[in-house]
Amino acid sequence: MVARTRFDDAPCPVARSVDVIGDRWSLLIVRDAFDGSRRFGEFQRGLGIAKNILTARLRALEEAGVLHGTPAPDGAPHREYVLTDRGRALFPVIVALRQWGEEECFSPGEPRSRLLDRRTGRPLRPLEVRAADGRPVEPADTVVEKAEDGG
Amino acid sequence: MVARTRFDDAPCPVARSVDVIGDRWSLLIVRDAFDGSRRFGEFQRGLGIAKNILTARLRALEEAGVLHGTPAPDGAPHREYVLTDRGRALFPVIVALRQWGEEECFSPGEPRSRLLDRRTGRPLRPLEVRAADGRPVEPADTVVEKAEDGG
Numbered sequence: 388m389v390a391r392t393r394f395d396d397a398p399c400p401v402a403r404s405v406d407v408i409g410d411r412w413s414l415l416i417v418r419d420a421f422d423g424s425r426r427f428g429e430f431q432r433g434l435g436i437a438k439n440i441l442t443a444r445l446r447a448l449e450e451a452g453v454l455h456g457t458p459a460p461d462g463a464p465h466r467e468y469v470l471t472d473r474g475r476a477l478f479p480v481i482v483a484l485r486q487w488g489e490e491e492c493f494s495p496g497e498p499r500s501r502l503l504d505r506r507t508g509r510p511l512r513p514l515e516v517r518a519a520d521g522r523p524v525e526p527a528d529t530v531v532e533k534a535e536d537g538g
Numbered sequence: 539m540v541a542r543t544r545f546d547d548a549p550c551p552v553a554r555s556v557d558v559i560g561d562r563w564s565l566l567i568v569r570d571a572f573d574g575s576r577r578f579g580e581f582q583r584g585l586g587i588a589k590n591i592l593t594a595r596l597r598a599l600e601e602a603g604v605l606h607g608t609p610a611p612d613g614a615p616h617r618e619y620v621l622t623d624r625g626r627a628l629f630p631v632i633v634a635l636r637q638w639g640e641e642e643c644f645s646p647g648e649p650r651s652r653l654l655d656r657r658t659g660r661p662l663r664p665l666e667v668r669a670a671d672g673r674p675v676e677p678a679d680t681v682v683e684k685a686e687d688g689g
Contacts, residue, residue, distance in 0.1 A: 391562070392562075392586065392587075394562070394566075395643075398649050398650050398651055399569075399636075399639075399650070399651045400635075400636045400637070400638075400639030400640040400643060400644065400650055400651065401565070401566065401569045401632060401635045401636045401639055402566060402569075402639070403639040403643035403644070404635040404636070404638050404639035404642075404643060405562050405565050405566060405635065406562070406643075407643065409560070409561065409562045409565050409635075410560065410561055410562065411542070411543075411545070411556050411557070411560045411561065414552070414556050414560050415545075415552065415553060415556060418550075418552045418553075421677050422682050435543065436543075470677075473642050475677060476638055476641060476642060477638055478667055478676075478677050479630075479634040479637070479638070479664075479665040479666075479667055480631070480634040480635055480638055481552060482634075482667050483630040483631040483633075483634040483665070484551075484552045484555040484556060484560075484631055485550075485551045485552045485555070486551070486630070487551075487555050487627055487628055487630070487631055488550075488551030488552055488553070488554040488555035489551040490627060491555075491624050491627060492546075492551060492554035492555060492557075492558065493551065493554070498549050498685035498686045499549050499550070499551055499685050500549055500550045500551065500682055500683060500684050500685050501682070501683045502680055502681075502682055502683075503680060503681050503682075503683050504669040504670065504673075504675060504679065504680060505678075505679050505680055505681045506669070506679065507669065507670065507671070509669070509670045510670065511667060511668065511669060511670065511675065511680065512668045512669060512670050512672065513630075514630040514634070514665050514666075514667065515630075515665075516629055516630055516633050516662060516665065517662065517663045518655040518657070518658065518660070518662060518663060519655065519658065519660045519661065519662065519663050520658070521663065522655075522657075524655060524662065525626075525629070526572050526621075526626060526629050527656075528655065528656050528657065529653055529654060529655060529656055529662070530653075530654050530656045531573050531651055531652070531653055531654075532651060532652045532653075532654050533651050534649035534650050534651045535649045
């Protein structure tokens with residue numbers, strides 16, 4: 388493994404999130420877990436990922452408390468994985484990535500998967516960043532207050 | 539450089555987003571661009587990143603249309619970088635990562651940076667995933683419709 392810079396003690400919440408799930412495979416594993424994948428083989432087929440990399444990523448996500456692993460009910464050699472409460476709290480992250488991809492990464496008419504409201508079959512509303520009073524805010528309407536230790 | 543699996547022709551919008559910005563450094567560069575970093579040295583100091591890696595990531599984000607690079611006004615050797623419209627559209631992604639980090643990655647009372655509404659000085663409202671009719675939706679209320687080509 389290549390050593391990587393860690394952000395698990397950074398004072399910035401974005402950096403800490405990125406430390407846990409900020410790589411391609413982890414984000415796509417979480418996506419597939421939201422879509423119902425549980426078994427090692429399901430993740431592997433869905434992602435086209437090498438088994439050793441998938442094993443390492445699943446273990447890291449389990450250690451980070453994002454996935455909960457249990458022995459497969461049929462005694463298969465690989466564990467099964469479901470999102471914990473902490474993992475389910477990543478739903479807005481995955482939806483935000485999806486909506487940006489829909490808007491910015493496809494040509495008109497190009498086939499794409501869609502995330503639909505089960506009840507109506509309609510796409511979801513775009514995420515809106517809002518102030519505490521409900522006012523929509525743009526990036527320029529916000530400011531980052533550094534942590535007290537200056538980080 | 540290690541070759542990596544590409545998702546730039548995947549039918550899933552999450553995968554395409556992840557292909558563009560789904561690595562630690564790219565996400566943190568975009569974060570710092572939202573926070574006002576423009577100059578090479580600002581990104582480098584903020585991230586503690588090696589110059590060659592930063593150069594490569596900035597170039598990739600520029601090629602992806604997320605950042606717009608211009609020659610530094612004072613003739614300095616490095617370009618300056620600002621978010622394009624496409625890059626600014628990543629605001630919900632960064633906010634979602636930040637809010638998950640705030641909720642899930644800090645101990646109570648641990649110092650952290652905060653994203654505040656400039657007008658009121660208050661933290662933003664948590665992002666809410668909603669149906670087209672405004673109803674809040676949980677992951678179980680949604681379903682992914684695969685692309686027509688089966689991807």
